Amino acid sequence: MMSATIRAATPADVGAMLALMRELAEFEKLTHLFIATEEGVHDALFGARPSAEALVADRDGKIIGYALFFHNYSTFLGRRGLYLEDLYVQPAERGTGLGSTMLRHLAALAVERQCGRFEWSVLDWNQTAIDFYQKMGATVLPDWRIVRVTGDALEQLASSAG
Amino acid sequence: MMSATIRAATPADVGAMLALMRELAEFEKLTHLFIATEEGVHDALFGARPSAEALVADRDGKIIGYALFFHNYSTFLGRRGLYLEDLYVQPAERGTGLGSTMLRHLAALAVERQCGRFEWSVLDWNQTAIDFYQKMGATVLPDWRIVRVTGDALEQLASSAG
Secondary structure, three states, X not given: OOOOEEEEOOHHHHHHHHHHHHHHHHHOOOHHHOOOOHHHHHHHHHOOOXXXXXXXXXXXXXXXXXXXXEEEEEOXXXXXXXXXXXXXXXXXXXXXXXHHHHHHHHHHHHHHOOOOEEEEEEEOOOHHHHXXXXXXXXXXXXXEEEEEEEHHHHXXXXXXXX | OOOOEEEEOOHHHHHHHHHHHHHHXXXXXXXXXXXXXXXXXXXXXXXXXXXXXXXEEEEXXXXXXEEEEEEEEEOOOOEEEEEEEEEEEOHHHXXXXXXXXXXXXXXXXXXXXXXXXXXXXXXXXXXXXXXXXXXXXXXXOOOEEEEEEEXXXXXXXXXXXX
């Protein structure tokens, strides 16, 4: 099996990436929340005001994995960080170190860009992923929880602004 | 007591904001992690490539609270979101609805900018905050955990990139 190349995504990768994003939503049992479109992803990565960046794992022209990330900011550190929104490798391609290679690439990018932290999220039942991240030197924060307002609740909160 | 005005932060607010950031770190028992400087905050908010934006609560020229936020991105929604990094109101100024007013302002901004989500984090022992957020329509995600690589572990992971 040829090894894959990790490279920055290009506009030509958007269709393949969207298919992998949908696979990831299936794995996370969250397809009911998946409403991304090719136009939306294209715009986010390559539009006039990009919201995110991506790496792809390319094996002989086939995209078999991707990492999508953006910068966050920590007031405590007074510096931006690198936040990994998605890391996905197709099931049949796992076990060859691709996920780990992408994480190392991103860590190097974070250091190069003088980020104080490299962060992402994990579902607390995904022990395989947790073990994998911890082996790489990552810490799973035990006490922080994500708070979210979306959909109708967001509209309602917004409309109550003075 | 005069009521406070919520407005976008300006470069003249940076010193007062940094003092409040330090107070927040004290409240969260995280001062050992607090290394932000006035220059760093200025650069993040008003530099050539801003990483974040801020609102301040200004009562007659005194900054008594602030909210610092940036955009994140959800591949599931195919849209950016608004992420609130810090929300702080000085203890003596609480109970007058300032925190809630800032959250409503940010929700309105999120809707105006067509964000799919408005998110932030909370410490799981901070029940007062959790109750307050839930009353406003927010959901605390039970199963997501934040994973972090920082300091020496980040340098080490970066240096192992091929």
